[in-house]
Amino acid sequence: MIKIAPSILSADFAQLGKEIIDVEKGGADYIHVDVMDGHFVPNMTIGPLIVEAIRPVTELPLDVHLMIENPDQFIPDFAKAGANIISVHAEACTHLHRSIHLIKENGVKAGVVLNPATPVSAIQHIIHDVDLVLLMTVNPGFGGQAFIPAVLPKITRVRELVSETGREIDVEVDGGVNPVTAKQCIEAGANVLVAGSAIYNSPDRGNAIASIRGTV
Numbered sequence: 001m002i003k004i005a006p007s008i009l010s011a012d013f014a015q016l017g018k019e020i021i022d023v024e025k026g027g028a029d030y031i032h033v034d035v036m037d038g039h040f041v042p043n044m045t046i047g048p049l050i051v052e053a054i055r056p057v058t059e060l061p062l063d064v065h066l067m068i069e070n071p072d073q074f075i076p077d078f079a080k081a082g083a084n085i086i087s088v089h090a091e092a093c094t095h096l097h098r099s100i101h102l103i104k105e106n107g108v109k110a111g112v113v114l115n116p117a118t119p120v121s122a123i124q125h126i127i128h129d130v131d132l133v134l135l136m137t138v139n140p141g142f143g144g145q146a147f148i149p150a151v152l153p154k155i156t157r158v159r160e161l162v163s164e165t166g167r168e169i170d171v172e173v174d175g176g177v178n179p180v181t182a183k184q185c186i187e188a189g190a191n192v193l194v195a196g197s198a199i200y201n202s203p204d205r206g207n208a209i210a211s212i213r214g215t216v
C-alpha cells in the first residue's frame, strides 16, 4: 500500500486550512509538516503553534519532520500540538536512542531521518525502536529541489533492514518526488512518498496525488 504525504511547505500559507482540506479530498494519506530552525538547515518555517492550528482542520495523521538542532527540547511541544508522527534527523541527535524514546513516551509514532550523505549504518542500532525511516532524496531546507538518484540503493538497503525486523515500519522518501521519481522510489522499496511542489504547484491536487501513487 503506497501512502502519499503532501508537504505543506509548498502550500499557500495565507490559506493553509483550505490547502490541507484540498489534498485530503484529493486522496492524501498523511499531511507532511516541515519544521526548520535556521540552524540545522538554512531556512525557517513552522512551529508547534501552527501544528496546533491545523490539527482540527484534518483527520489525517500529521507527519512532522523536524529539521532542527536539539530536537528533544521541542518534541513534547509538537506532541501536545497534535503531531501523530515525529521524525528526527540522525545527524541532529547526539543521543538518537534517547530522542526516539522521548517521542514514544509522548505517545507519538517515532521516525528517524537520514540526509543523502548519511549511511544506513547510522540507524542499524535503532531500527527495532522506530515506526518510520525517512530518507532524504534532496539536501533538506527547501522545496522544489531536484531528486538525488544516488539515494535509490539506500532505499533498498533500508527496506531489507526493515524486513529483517519482521515489524511494519514505513520507508518514506522526501524531496524531488514527482510521478517519474516516485516510481523509482517505489521500485526501490519506499511505501510513503512525500511531495510538496509536485502536488501544490498542480491545479488538480487529486490528479497529482494519483499520478505520484501510480494509479493514473
Ligand SMILES: O=C(CO)[C@H](O)[C@H](O)COP(=O)(O)O
Residues within 6 Å of the ligand: 007, 009, 010, 032, 034, 065, 067, 138, 139, 140, 141, 142, 143, 144, 145, 174, 175, 176, 177, 194, 195, 196, 197, 198
Ligand atoms: O523536507 C523537505 C525539504 O527539506 C520537504 O518535505 C521537501 O523538500 C518537499 O518538497 P518537494 O517535494 O518540492 O521537494
Ligand SMILES: [Fe+2]
Residues within 6 Å of the ligand: 007, 032, 033, 034, 065, 174, 194
Ligand atoms: Fe520534509
